[in-house]
Structure formats: C-alpha cells, structure tokens
Amino acid sequence: MQCDYFDSGACRSCTLMGTPYPLQLSGRGDRVREVLAAHPGTTWLPPVESPESDYRNKAKMVVGGTVDAPTIGLLDRDGRPVDIRGCGVCTPGVRAVLPVLAEFVTTAGLTPYDVAARRGELKYLLVTDSPDGRVMVRFVLRSTEPLPRLRKHLPALLRRLPQLEVVTANLLPEHKAVVEGEEEVVLTERSTLSMRVNDLDLHLRPQSFFQTNTSVAAALYRQARAWTEELQPASVWDLYCGVGGFALHCAAPGRDVVGVETSAEAAASARQSARDAGFDGVRFEVGDATEFALAAPAPPDLVIVNPPRRGLGAPLSRWLEESGVRHVLYSSCNVTSLAKDLDAMPSLRPHVGRVLDMFPQTAHQEVAVLLGRD
Structure with missing residues (x-):
C-alpha cells in the first residue's frame, strides 16, 4: 500500500x-x-x-485548525494539527463522511479545541462505519455550549448524509489524554448501530468497544x-x-x-x-x-x-x-x-x-x- x-x-x-x-x-x-x-x-x-487498505471501520480524528478551516486528523509531535481525512486504511464509508463533517464544523460554529491554549469546544470526531454502510458519528465536546447549534443544523447534515444512523455528543470537559468522556447525549432517534458479523447482528452503542x-x-x-x-x-x-x-x-x-x-x-x-x-x-x-x-x-x-x-x-x-x-x-x-x-x-x-x-x-x-x- x-x-x-x-x-x-x-x-x-x-x-x-x-x-x-x-x-x-x-x-x-x-x-x-x-x-x-x-x-x-x-x-x-x-x-x-x-x-x-480500507479496513479500519472506526476513525478517531482530532479536530484542529479554526472554525472556518478545520483539520480532521491528528496532532504532530509539536502539537500542530494535521489533516488526514483521506486516510487509506479507513473504510470508504468513513472517508466519505469526513469532508462533509468538516463543512458541518464550520456551518454549526463548532470551534476546534486548541490543546495548547486550552480553549475551544470540539475535540474529536469519532466515526464508525458498519458493514451495511450505516454510520455512527460522535462529536466529542468540552461542554454543552455547542449543543443548541448541533441540534439546529443536524437535520441538514442528515439530509446530506442519509447513511448517518446514530449521532451523539460526548462530553469531555477535562484537559487530559483520553478520547471520550462519560456523558453521552444522543441526538438521533436511534442510539445503536447494527454491525453484521457472520450470521449475527451485534448492536453497538456509542461507548461500546468493537473490533476495528x-x-x-x-x-x-x-x-x-x-x-x-x-x-x-x-x-x-x-x-x-x-x-x-x-x-x-x-x-x-x-x-x-x-x-x-x-x-x-x-x-x-x-x-x-x-x-x-x-x-x-x-x-x-x-x-x-x-x-x-x-x-x-x-x-x-x-x-x-x-x-x-x-x-x-x-x-x-x-x-x-x-x-x-x-x-x-x-x-x-x-x-x-x-x-x-x-x-x-x-x-x-x-x-x-x-x-x-x-x-x-x-x-x-x-x-x-x-x-x-x-
């Protein structure tokens, strides 16, 4: 590869x-x-x-940059954001939603979290792609402040990405090296993503582990x-x-x-x-x-x-x-x-x-x- x-x-x-x-x-x-x-x-x-390639069904993406020009990817050794939204080990289903989510960050005014300055709201995007093409997206936020804007603009996002089945906001107020917090706010009617594996449907809730x-x-x-x-x-x-x-x-x-x-x-x-x-x-x-x-x-x-x-x-x-x-x-x-x-x-x-x-x-x-x- x-x-x-x-x-x-x-x-x-x-x-x-x-x-x-x-x-x-x-x-x-x-x-x-x-x-x-x-x-x-x-x-x-x-x-x-x-x-x-195309095997990783879950992406844990750091959101950086600015609200008008967000990056989706990771932080380099110096803490600078790097955009890798086209990562080839992620499934095509994951890659398909990341550019639209980047636009949504701007539309909904979700200010990326600045690690060094310890300010901003949106820390991570956690995206999971199921075998049948349905998707779960979790916005990891520092507080509930952006929730009204998330809810306001979510219908338009769902129209653009009809494959989104579960959308949540995860709250991570602490400044520490973890990817998610304990509190989860479900923003869609469905709260579980079905992962078809062999002859079984394994239901995946937002904070549940599943093999990548x-x-x-x-x-x-x-x-x-x-x-x-x-x-x-x-x-x-x-x-x-x-x-x-x-x-x-x-x-x-x-x-x-x-x-x-x-x-x-x-x-x-x-x-x-x-x-x-x-x-x-x-x-x-x-x-x-x-x-x-x-x-x-x-x-x-x-x-x-x-x-x-x-x-x-x-x-x-x-x-x-x-x-x-x-x-x-x-x-x-x-x-x-x-x-x-x-x-x-x-x-x-x-x-x-x-x-x-x-x-x-x-x-x-x-x-x-x-x-x-x-």
Whole structure:
C-alpha cells in the first residue's frame, strides 16, 4: 500500500507502511512464535489475512485548525494539527463522511479545541462505519455550549448524509489524554448501530468497544466458534466480553453462556443482540472479570478471555491455574502480556493458535490460542 501522508512525513502512525504485505504477515507470525518460545508444542494454523487498505471501520480524528478551516486528523509531535481525512486504511464509508463533517464544523460554529491554549469546544470526531454502510458519528465536546447549534443544523447534515444512523455528543470537559468522556447525549432517534458479523447482528452503542477490522473480527469469531464446537462445553464464560461477540458466536441450544463486562453500555448492547438472535441460554452481567471468577462457586467447562493490552493480571491468571477449568480460549492483542499470563498458568498449555492480522501496516499482533490441561 502507498500512502501520501506517510511519504510526506505528515503521518507515521502506520509504521510498516511500504513494507510488502507478505513480509508484514510473516513477521507477525515470527514475532508471536519468538515471544511464546517458552511454550512449545503449539500447532499454528495459517494466519488470517486482511485487506491492506480500507479496513479500519472506526476513525478517531482530532479536530484542529479554526472554525472556518478545520483539520480532521491528528496532532504532530509539536502539537500542530494535521489533516488526514483521506486516510487509506479507513473504510470508504468513513472517508466519505469526513469532508462533509468538516463543512458541518464550520456551518454549526463548532470551534476546534486548541490543546495548547486550552480553549475551544470540539475535540474529536469519532466515526464508525458498519458493514451495511450505516454510520455512527460522535462529536466529542468540552461542554454543552455547542449543543443548541448541533441540534439546529443536524437535520441538514442528515439530509446530506442519509447513511448517518446514530449521532451523539460526548462530553469531555477535562484537559487530559483520553478520547471520550462519560456523558453521552444522543441526538438521533436511534442510539445503536447494527454491525453484521457472520450470521449475527451485534448492536453497538456509542461507548461500546468493537473490533476495528470487521472482516478479521468475523474470522476471529468463526475460529472461536469452531474450537468451541470441537470441545462441546456445557457451560462457557466470556470474560471481558464487550458487545458479546465471542459469547454469541459460541452459543448453542442447551449451552449455558455468561458474558462479563465492566461497561454497562457494552453489556446492554450484548443483551439486545442476544434477544434479537433468540438466544435464551446467554446472559450478560456488568462487573469485573476477576471479581466474577473469584466469587463463582465452580468454573465452567470453557473460559474465553479477551483482556485489554495489559493482560489478565496475576489474580485471574492464578485463579484459572488453580480452578481446574479444562480449557481456556485466550484472544490477545498483546503477545507480551499473553506470554506473561501463560507463565502464570503452567497447567494450561497452548495446544493450537492462530495469528490474525487485525491492523495491517502496523507492528500490532493479534493472536488467539486454545489452552488445555494435558
């Protein structure tokens, strides 16, 4: 893939830009096997490839410049705004709405936030594109002051972009290095975006996490479903379940499935998807994954974990090691923390694994492994 932003030095986020894709893919596999070398005997399935471009279904864009000439993109090392609204790793659906949103910033008088001066209102535009071409847009604001103007001009924006299904304002009054705040104001009739993945509609609320690469996420869930069907567990936990992708793909008649997630919004999204799919044996709880496991009277047949980059941590790793659970399906976005967690669970050995290329053009490694007791 060729990128003018990378070639000009305007954006270097894609650190492997220009590296032939086969080398990127083989390098990921080599890196994973190197880090997990202390755990031999794993059967590695062929890696899951991704389109080199047009794959990123969510854009987190910094809004800079002025109200009359806004930039949509990022800040460089010196804090200056850089416009990358044509970013080639974003889906065409994301790229299609960004120029219109830039015009809307001017029309609605949404003053871009000046980080250095700590003044202005509009901090970020968060855009999510669904597989069927519907779009969610979230305006991250410092205060409620621009809300009347947002509401006034929103009908015209919806006429220009009929694919907009969910529009919200997220309030982030603090000056700190986060992308969104806790309060969300829904400005459209609909508050959820449906993400069709394989044979399921996963409902996405504004503050819910969803995998950024839809096609690779679909492959990840299919792999989890296949491994689960081989094991035929009567009971499954999906810890750090997000909007329920793993839990819903691994559901089956007569199988008890529980998803646990700290985000109430994500859990509500998962419950809605379960209702729509008619899954009576699946339930979702809001809570901490470790606390849930430690308080449970007995482990299930299969535990699925998809932790954040920091990994499971010592308490949950220790519980899994001592619980007697027969199998763990570990989906990891950080092979280093995965290796650390595996060291803490010596009785649960990786039997089979697969690298999934969730973020082409970057050094990111996504890996799924099925662990079992010998």
